[in-house]
Amino acid sequence: MPINFFLPTRILMDDGCVRKHAAVFKELGKKALIVTGKHSAKANGSLQDVADTLTAQGIDYTVFDRVETNPSIANVREGAAFAKEHHVDFVIGIGGGSPMDASKAIALLACQDLADEVLFTGPYTQDILPLLLLPTTAGTGSEVTQYSILTNDRAQSKTSIANPLIFPKIAMIDAKYTPNLPLRTTIHTAIDALSHSIEGSLSKRSNALVDLLAEESIRLIATYFEDLIHDRLDARTRADLIYASMLGGMVIAQTGTTAVHAMGYSLTYFHHIDHGRANGLLLPSFLAFLEKQNPEPVHHIVDIMGLKSTAAFRDVINRLLGEKETITNEEFRKFSGIAIKAKNIPGCLTVPTEEDLYQMYVESFS
Amino acid sequence: MPINFFLPTRILMDDGCVRKHAAVFKELGKKALIVTGKHSAKANGSLQDVADTLTAQGIDYTVFDRVETNPSIANVREGAAFAKEHHVDFVIGIGGGSPMDASKAIALLACQDLADEVLFTGPYTQDILPLLLLPTTAGTGSEVTQYSILTNDRAQSKTSIANPLIFPKIAMIDAKYTPNLPLRTTIHTAIDALSHSIEGSLSKRSNALVDLLAEESIRLIATYFEDLIHDRLDARTRADLIYASMLGGMVIAQTGTTAVHAMGYSLTYFHHIDHGRANGLLLPSFLAFLEKQNPEPVHHIVDIMGLKSTAAFRDVINRLLGEKETITNEEFRKFSGIAIKAKNIPGCLTVPTEEDLYQMYVESFS
Structure with a gap:
């Protein structure tokens, strides 16, 4: 019965999770980049909850809300440039699979120069911004995986960065952000x-x-x-x-x-x-x-x-x-x-x- | 349904686990301290398997085999002094709960000076030697916990160091070392x-x-x-x-x-x-x-x-x-x-x- 199991992400699931575990954000740094899409994190209240909590904890933040559905390599490169420009300490990804997967690639690309040819294969160094993910759909599971799936035009498909390095440090999970999904x-x-x-x-x-x-x-x-x-x-x-x-x-x-x-x-x-x-x-x-x-x-x-x-x-x-x-x-x-x-x-x-x-x-x- | 879950230890369970996953040891350092008791790790072959594998991987090691049953604070301090004296990079604990728990305390005390008064409470810094644990009994589960239970004469009981810092990096589990247990x-x-x-x-x-x-x-x-x-x-x-x-x-x-x-x-x-x-x-x-x-x-x-x-x-x-x-x-x-x-x-x-x-x-x- 061989078993091979590794899941280093701290899982916090609760009603009112963000506020209940407010202290956790401080463990990650002093300035956050919130990575999300254009609309849903605003509509379901998750972005506001996170922003209020960061403010209450004295943590500075900036928002990159330009993640596309099925994000492209260019899209995450734009996010990584934004992260570098704003000198953030950590990344908070809020949304479905697209923003969460994008936030992983952004956290990685903010610390490592990786050409398209090696983005999905490595080698990578150990440098990455700490990640906290907050899913607002109930499907991808990206909040507890080491995968970032990006649209890869070269392969005419979606391709994954798959490396333990991009496991989120923390997954905050609260079903209260999902009821207004179609x-x-x-x-x-x-x-x-x-x-x-x-x-x-x-x-x-x-x-x-x-x-x-x-x-x-x-x-x-x-x-x-x-x-x-x-x-x-x-x-x-x-x-x-x-x-x-x-x-x-x-x-x-x-x-x-x-x-x-x-x-x-x-x-x-x-x-x-x-x-x-x-x-x-x-x-x-x-x-x-x-x-x-x-x-x-x-x-x-x-x-x-x-x-x-x-x-x-x-x-x-x-x-x-x-x-x-x-x-x-x-x-x-x-x-x-x-x-x-x-x-x-x-x-x-x-x-x-x-x-x-x-x-x-x-x-x-x- | 609140969930709070954290288990950062990489679990590797298999028949012939030590040899199959030989490459893992190299991730932890160049010189190991093997922490174990006097007899069982020798009798059941686990010590030999680990020693042979380390040698094959070009990793130097030294053995501290003086862990007592229900180890005392003095006993783990002796192990920590031994670790410092031999300038080891990481610790391998082999045995039942006593050697595994001792190895956690030794890995901690080799990096931090902690008086008896704060050993069980902290505060701790983040310094610790990486730990790989290999259980040779099927009971304690210590290979995947953040606990080190020591005999505490001051409390006339056993007391735990309980901190995420002492989660092993790796648990190697192989039932083949347990059949000769009484x-x-x-x-x-x-x-x-x-x-x-x-x-x-x-x-x-x-x-x-x-x-x-x-x-x-x-x-x-x-x-x-x-x-x-x-x-x-x-x-x-x-x-x-x-x-x-x-x-x-x-x-x-x-x-x-x-x-x-x-x-x-x-x-x-x-x-x-x-x-x-x-x-x-x-x-x-x-x-x-x-x-x-x-x-x-x-x-x-x-x-x-x-x-x-x-x-x-x-x-x-x-x-x-x-x-x-x-x-x-x-x-x-x-x-x-x-x-x-x-x-x-x-x-x-x-x-x-x-x-x-x-x-x-x-x-x-x-």
């Missing part, structure tokens, strides 16, 4: 979290401890499938979903993601399909693919979700996602050619061929 | 791990994530109650027990221990009763005490163990521990007076009075 976003992010836990558990790198976390996360999210479909979400649901999302982050911090993410990136890059939705569209076909050679672990996952078969899982996902996008088989050929090169592929329990990926794409949209 | 030791250490997970789960500081780990640990250990009683232990059992013990360590790293440990220390200090055995002797009465005001969580724990009641749990523990020691009620009065002052007491779901502690002692030995 239902679509709530569904897509919940499926992203589900995909993390399923891909992680069905990865070659999984182990007993990872499975324990993944299964709890999968069980929790599945509990709310019908509530998500029928828009019945209360505070308890929101709290459970952001907890499940954090567990999913803990899982992929150990295992990485696999084929679903590798394939999903093309749907996002070429068709602007939401990241979580892209994963959801592909997940049933991935399970059906794995089931052929690994029936036991796949049936175990289906069972944890309270479902009878991978076909029943496909039905639930179809109800969650609604009408699908139209994409041509020619495009799927191209996407398969891109996905097969992704570093996530070899982690799959059964490693798919390019043809397998193509078949999964086709099946997912038929 | 059955008594295997039982006592397994019950120590069980006690960690039960006390942690039934602590005020528990949370959903802690419970997940604690319950898995409790379930695993309980699976082997009958095998432990009848001395039917194979490699799988040993692997599961050291994994469960590690989970118990992850639990108390978040919650601390509570009344069982506080009371058990007197049994060890005054009657030299094994630490795990001391906890086991007291655990059934503690559960019966908590059950009065917290029936639900206690029954949940009993249920996880596959048992019908706290009385059935007492029966199993009695069969595991055999004949009990004779201790007078007068002594129990004294022990209660010592235990009530321990910092572990306020964490209990129902905080016991000194009289409650006395009654638990008496009931445990009747």
Whole structure:
């Protein structure tokens, strides 16, 4: 039973987390850079809570609120230049996966000159600004991972910086910032979290401890499938979903993601399909693919979700996602050619061929 | 659902762990101090494996093998002086709780001058030698905690240094070093791990994530109650027990221990009763005490163990521990007076009075 587990991020989850743990900010420095997107952190009150808390603690701060959805390399370079210009001591990332992943790259690039050629590979030195992340969606789990996923035009896909160096020092998690998310976003992010836990558990790198976390996360999210479909979400649901999302982050911090993410990136890059939705569209076909050679672990996952078969899982996902996008088989050929090169592929329990990926794409949209 | 979770130790568990992860030692420095006891690390092959691996990696080392059972302050000061004298870069602790806890204190005292009065309280600076721990019993969980428990003659008890500073950098865990432990030791250490997970789960500081780990640990250990009683232990059992013990360590790293440990220390200090055995002797009465005001969580724990009641749990523990020691009620009065002052007491779901502690002692030995 080999176990390989590392998660150095301090996790603080609570109702009113930012104010309750106000003292924590002081451990990180005297001047903060808040990294966020244009709107949501303002709308959900998280930016104000953080700003008020920093002021009350006597910590100076400046805001970089120009993070794009699926941030590009140029976007994080702009943020890093901003961080250097303002001589900040630490970085606070607030938002969904895009601002959180951007804040990791910004914290890194503010301390190290890394050309595009080595940004995703290193070598890196140990220099980085300390990071505190505050998720305002329940999906990415980025608050507890060592990944920063950026849009990489060179690869016509999304590529990850994956290094223990970019683990956040602190994750502050409070479901109170998520209720004003649109239902679509709530569904897509919940499926992203589900995909993390399923891909992680069905990865070659999984182990007993990872499975324990993944299964709890999968069980929790599945509990709310019908509530998500029928828009019945209360505070308890929101709290459970952001907890499940954090567990999913803990899982992929150990295992990485696999084929679903590798394939999903093309749907996002070429068709602007939401990241979580892209994963959801592909997940049933991935399970059906794995089931052929690994029936036991796949049936175990289906069972944890309270479902009878991978076909029943496909039905639930179809109800969650609604009408699908139209994409041509020619495009799927191209996407398969891109996905097969992704570093996530070899982690799959059964490693798919390019043809397998193509078949999964086709099946997912038929 | 507040969650507070921090576990910065990198966990590496595997069959042949030391050799498989040989490269890890180099990350810690060029000269190691190996801290261990007189005999067991030699007998079970762990010392040789580590020494051979260090040599193969070109890392110099020296051995301090004078750690006592339940190490005293004087004992760890001797180790720290030895570390300074040999100018080591990092510390490797090999053994059960005594060598591992001693190695934490030695790593700290090698870098900071701390008088007895502030050893357990701080303030500490951030200076410490990096620590790698290798457990050779399946009980303490010390390889993943921020605690160093030392015999404290001033308090006539055992007292802990409890600070994130002393979290090991790396825990290397391999059940192959445990099969030559005497059955008594295997039982006592397994019950120590069980006690960690039960006390942690039934602590005020528990949370959903802690419970997940604690319950898995409790379930695993309980699976082997009958095998432990009848001395039917194979490699799988040993692997599961050291994994469960590690989970118990992850639990108390978040919650601390509570009344069982506080009371058990007197049994060890005054009657030299094994630490795990001391906890086991007291655990059934503690559960019966908590059950009065917290029936639900206690029954949940009993249920996880596959048992019908706290009385059935007492029966199993009695069969595991055999004949009990004779201790007078007068002594129990004294022990209660010592235990009530321990910092572990306020964490209990129902905080016991000194009289409650006395009654638990008496009931445990009747």
